[in-house]
Amino acid sequence: MKTKIKGLLWHSLRPGLPPGLLLAGLALPLGGCQMGVLDPAGAVGSAEKDLIITSTLLMLIVVVPVIVMTLLFAWRYRATNTNATYAPTWSHSVKIEVIVWAVPLTIVAILAVLTWVTTHALDPYRPLTAKAKPLEVQVVALDWKWLFVYPDLGIATVNQLTLPVGTPLDFKITSDSVMNSFFVPQLGSQIYAMAGMQTQDHLIANRPGTYQGLSANFSGDGFADMHFVVDAVSPAKFEAWVKSTRAGHSPLDAKVFRAVEEPSAKVPPTLYSSVQPDLFNDIIAKYQGKAQGFHSAMKED
16 A cells, blocks of 8 residues: 555656655545545434534634645745845744744634533434334344344334434444444444443434444454444334234244344345344343343243
8 A cells, every 4th residue: 555655756756757646645545535534414413413514614714724834934044045034133023923823723612612502402312303113122242243122112123224214313332342433424323232231322314325334442352243234224114124023034032032142244234023022221231230021031942
């Protein structure tokens, strides 16, 4: 990669070639990068994108002039420029001091207020307001896959999260392994999943589409492939998907879950027609020494 970039820089700086080729050359290695955060598909993601852009523009008010002045001063006061003012005894300027301190302090104050307001407005524990009834989804991070339980619908999936557009999503998140991080870049909010604990997140999809979900916290050998598919569909298609899942797939009982929780990578999306009652709470309780029911049944098996 370094050799490729150096080659692009060299050819871009050769006489007769357009200056824009340099920037194009630098952009080529980034062509495969996914910019999901900057292509939001939900209200939370859109608000986070606006915050990123606003913060960046505010900081550029300082960054750009500093870069320009650094290059300008280096050129203007170079050793060969005999016309430049030479003032070895100069030491202070009130006007410069005011600008140097007032502008950054103003930007920091604006960013502080902006961050305070948006942090509370985008609190992941804060439920979203919408006409549709919220849908609860219980999320369990495993090695190296994701289990999604729809407690109100009585179904479960592995590495596939299907959700209805325009419906607030109430995520309850935990881990049956090491700490992970639940993240759907285009919907927003990255939330940790920890064994024996429950975290929360509230998201919503505003438009249909297929998005990528992932773990944003390193968790071992299979981490690189710990992805899941997010299908945002219309409410009618979601109901049809629920019916087909209930009718055409096997249940997630104690025996099946025991196999699912074994470490494995690159697991294809899998659907389950039913799920052992209170599975999510039993997984949390297992790490608190309070497990009953499900894991007791597992021992008996």
